[in-house]
Amino acid sequence: MPPEADEPRVESPKRYAVGFPGIGHALQYAYEEMGPARGVRALGRMNQADGFDCPSCAWPDPSPDHRKTAEFCENGAKAVAWEATRKRVDAEFFAAHSIEQLRAMDDHELEWQGRLSEPMYLASDATHYAPIDWEDALQLLGERLRGLSDPNRAVFYTSGRASNEAAFAYQLLARRLGTNNLPDCSNMCHESSGAALSQTIGIGKGMVTLEDIENAAELIIIAGQNPGTNHPRMLTALEKAKKRGARIIAVNPLPEAGFTRFRNPQTPRGLVGPGTEIADRLLPIRVNGDLALFNGLNRVLLEREEAVPGGVFDHEFLDRYCDGLEAAKNHWRSLDWALIERLSGLTREQIEQTADEVISARSVIVCWAMGLTQHPNSVPTIREIVNFLLLRGNIGRPGAGPAPIRGHSNVQGDRTMGIWEKMPDSFLDALRDEFGFEPPREHGMDTVDSIRAMRDGKVDVFFALGGNFASATPDTAVTQAALAKCGLTAHVATKLNRSHVCHGREALLLPCLGRTERDVQAGGEQFVTVEDSMSMVHASRGRLLPPSANVRSEVAIVTGLAETMFGDDLGWRAMRDDYAVIRGHIERVVPGFHAYEDRVRQPGGFVLPRPPHDSRDFKTETGKARLTVNEPTATEVPDGCLLLQSVRSHDQFNTTVYGYDDRYRGIHGGRRVVFVNPFDLRSRGLADGEKVDLISVWKDGERRADGFRVVSYPTTKGCAAAYFPEVNVLVPLDSVAETSNTPASKSVAVRLERSAQQ
Numbered sequence: 001m002p003p004e005a006d007e008p009r010v011e012s013p014k015r016y017a018v019g020f021p022g023i024g025h026a027l028q029y030a031y032e033e034m035g036p037a038r039g040v041r042a043l044g045r046m047n048q049a050d051g052f053d054c055p056s057c058a059w060p061d062p063s064p065d066h067r068k069t070a071e072f073c074e075n076g077a078k079a080v081a082w083e084a085t086r087k088r089v090d091a092e093f094f095a096a097h098s099i100e101q102l103r104a105m106d107d108h109e110l111e112w113q114g115r116l117s118e119p120m121y122l123a124s125d126a127t128h129y130a131p132i133d134w135e136d137a138l139q140l141l142g143e144r145l146r147g148l149s150d151p152n153r154a155v156f157y158t159s160g161r162a163s164n165e166a167a168f169a170y171q172l173l174a175r176r177l178g179t180n181n182l183p184d185c186s187n188m189c190h191e192s193s194g195a196a197l198s199q200t201i202g203i204g205k206g207m208v209t210l211e212d213i214e215n216a217a218e219l220i221i222i223a224g225q226n227p228g229t230n231h232p233r234m235l236t237a238l239e240k241a242k243k244r245g246a247r248i249i250a251v252n253p254l255p256e257a258g259f260t261r262f263r264n265p266q267t268p269r270g271l272v273g274p275g276t277e278i279a280d281r282l283l284p285i286r287v288n289g290d291l292a293l294f295n296g297l298n299r300v301l302l303e304r305e306e307a308v309p310g311g312v313f314d315h316e317f318l319d320r321y322c323d324g325l326e327a328a329k330n331h332w333r334s335l336d337w338a339l340i341e342r343l344s345g346l347t348r349e350q351i352e353q354t355a356d357e358v359i360s361a362r363s364v365i366v367c368w369a370m371g372l373t374q375h376p377n378s379v380p381t382i383r384e385i386v387n388f389l390l391l392r393g394n395i396g397r398p399g400a401g402p403a404p405i406r407g408h409s410n411v412q413g414d415r416t417m418g419i420w421e422k423m424p425d426s427f428l429d430a431l432r433d434e435f436g437f438e439p440p441r442e443h444g445m446d447t448v449d450s451i452r453a454m455r456d457g458k459v460d461v462f463f464a465l466g467g468n469f470a471s472a473t474p475d476t477a478v479t480q481a482a483l484a485k486c487g488l489t490a491h492v493a494t495k496l497n498r499s500h501v502c503h504g505r506e507a508l509l510l511p512c513l514g515r516t517e518r519d520v521q522a523g524g525e526q527f528v529t530v531e532d533s534m535s536m537v538h539a540s541r542g543r544l545l546p547p548s549a550n551v552r553s554e555v556a557i558v559t560g561l562a563e564t565m566f567g568d569d570l571g572w573r574a575m576r577d578d579y580a581v582i583r584g585h586i587e588r589v590v591p592g593f594h595a596y597e598d599r600v601r602q603p604g605g606f607v608l609p610r611p612p613h614d615s616r617d618f619k620t621e622t623g624k625a626r627l628t629v630n631e632p633t634a635t636e637v638p639d640g641c642l643l644l645q646s647v648r649s650h651d652q653f654n655t656t657v658y659g660y661d662d663r664y665r666g667i668h669g670g671r672r673v674v675f676v677n678p679f680d681l682r683s684r685g686l687a688d689g690e691k692v693d694l695i696s697v698w699k700d701g702e703r704r705a706d707g708f709r710v711v712s713y714p715t716t717k718g719c720a721a722a723y724f725p726e727v728n729v730l731v732p733l734d735s736v737a738e739t740s741n742t743p744a745s746k747s748v749a750v751r752l753e754r755s756a757q758q
């Protein structure tokens, strides 16, 4: 039986990350799920030049000559163990469990059941999924797609684990059908980063390499990111930076464990020694206070520059490469410190002290993740960070630049491959020239728009290449009702999840190979390719045996479906037989992929061009990097409410819940907890350990989530935190970031009410 969640037990938060307990946990998972032999084999091949890419986060690998024998982290090991489990979900399992029974299971229990091992079909009004053979499944899905009155009544969702090859084939299928409805998890993730960076520096990706962090940056600011849990191998890079004298400032409403102390599991001293202090300073910002903070920092930089002209700004860089400086300067001059302090929750003194550290550093990197991207004002916030970097020429030279740290292992690659509802015409033209059909030009729907369309009865087929749409999206009740309105929901997946039991009138489950597994097609054994957070493209080759003979690769499923719909018109069969054929297409369609096959076969792969980083070439409308004016704002919080952000525990990967502990924050055996500052508890007459209901308050009404144990915790006053996806039910569908349309899942005003049942 899966372990059950019961009353969460709370102890004091950890002051250090990793070390022996971390390694122990990783190996325990590996052993339980895979058995010793398969476990050792799997972990030994992870992130090696001839092995598979870790299916967990998108942190880059060191260059091949610097890799350790065990180049993985605790959470990567969990991800592999979870995928390589020996448990199976087959026809027998589905015969024994009705949809109703499956719905009663929580997210952990659903995935814990094991690997999906044969295709399944749920007929309309049926109570159980029943087996279906592959040809019939693809035929049925193909017929439903071909039968649409309008191709825009189909939605093709992607989660960021799909390989470049699968993603390319998938977007080709959608566009061949005639729609750009290609929402993806990125719409909920780094879309705000992509939008802000495209507007200001002309490319929506990070401009920093691992070398920049490890060997060159003098100051690294980490805002809205929890690397100890979500990008653990980043701590190794930060430790290297620290050892050569770099300073690190964390900006976070929570004092996350990775910032205080890191015990590097890759070195013997790291396991037992005192560890490295990672952050020199933590700025305990108010949730959503970053736009005000960076405005304040820029204001101080301007003041210091005006006091000593030429002492702070990089005029040569600003004159030659940037525009918009004068308007931005006028804006910063007009700022009101009282407002900055109120919105950021930081004092002018703290901001001035930080600015002075910035001025004494010759090179500065700003890293960020979901703490900055999931607010209504995320796009201006990130633009203000770009301003901050541009003022001192901190882009396009060693040790400097913006570093959005990506989530899913190939989320950046999927976008490069055309998984986007708004791909530019240049991409669509290249697709037309390569394949000889006219792709649709009208922009498609992103994640939030897709939910709206489903809710309004405008979607007949929802098809997902991975992910867990029903749990990962906002406004859970609305989204799940929206999914039920679709004619057919079809999922290519490795494990059972909420989206498979919150289905349309009919549903299909198409089980696929995971990244750790051998993929043999007619043309022999295949490998796939992925792109990490720092634009490195490299190969990934699975080594483990597939979970059953009846699962297919994502590429085989997508191209097989295309063949049932269009015959072999675009050469789908050849793509399936040999993925090098797909890479050949990619090479001709996507810029930066010349000699793809040769270069990706080199150990470590190759890096895609990043014009601002490589040659200070900014492909914006004006050909210059753009300074912008971004008024300081923060999410409104009605009287008596707290600003709730949703975070990941140390025991989950997004909606995949490995277990009920969050070791670093001192939580054990449960996930329904809410972290609140002791001051805010006292002022509400609440005490640690009591149960509260969370009520979100937004202009369209209230939403509630019941029964959360209060944890008295050193988060910033006025703020609270709880786990994603438990609190997604509180996030209003229409509460989104301007421009990027990303759900504002870290800016939710909530009221706490003592639960009736304690």
Ligand SMILES: Nc1nc2c(c(=O)[nH]1)N[C@H]1C(S)=C(S)[C@@H](COP(=O)(O)OP(=O)(O)OC[C@H]3O[C@@H](n4cnc5c(=O)[nH]c(N)nc54)[C@H](O)[C@@H]3O)O[C@H]1N2
Residues within 6 Å of the ligand: 056, 057, 058, 075, 189, 223, 224, 225, 226, 227, 229, 230, 231, 251, 252, 253, 254, 256, 285, 286, 287, 288, 289, 290, 369, 370, 371, 372, 406, 407, 408, 645, 646, 647, 648, 649, 650, 652, 653, 654, 746
């Ligand atoms: N083990 C593991 N690894 C993962 C994932 C996982 O679930 N588990 N998910 C992957 C994915 S898809 C992603 S996108 C990344 C996510 O990586 P993170 O962004 O690190 O993930 P979150 O848990 O959402 O953490 C958000 C952090 O931002 C802080 N924060 C919240 N609001 C604010 C704010 O307004 N301002 C500031 N300055 N900070 C704020 C929170 O306290 C928290 O430390 O991780 C990837 N890696």
Ligand SMILES: Nc1nc2c(c(=O)[nH]1)N[C@H]1C(S)=C(S)[C@@H](COP(=O)(O)OP(=O)(O)OC[C@H]3O[C@@H](n4cnc5c(=O)[nH]c(N)nc54)[C@H](O)[C@@H]3O)O[C@H]1N2
Residues within 6 Å of the ligand: 111, 158, 159, 160, 161, 162, 185, 186, 188, 189, 190, 370, 374, 407, 408, 465, 466, 467, 468, 469, 472, 473, 474, 492, 493, 494, 495, 496, 497, 512, 513, 514, 515, 554, 646, 647, 653, 654, 655, 656, 724, 725, 727, 728, 731, 745, 746
């Ligand atoms: N409140 C709140 N909501 C959030 C967030 C937040 O911070 N707060 N974060 C957002 C972010 S950053 C993201 S990226 C999204 C994540 O949204 P998604 O990417 O949709 O969700 P995941 O939980 O990563 O998907 C897990 C499922 O993927 C399937 N899977 C795993 N491996 C594979 C594979 O190799 N192939 C296939 N086909 N399927 C596979 C399994 O069936 C598993 O159940 O959630 C977003 N939602």
Ligand SMILES: [Mo]
Residues within 6 Å of the ligand: 185, 188, 189, 190, 406, 407, 408
């Ligand atoms: Mo993400």
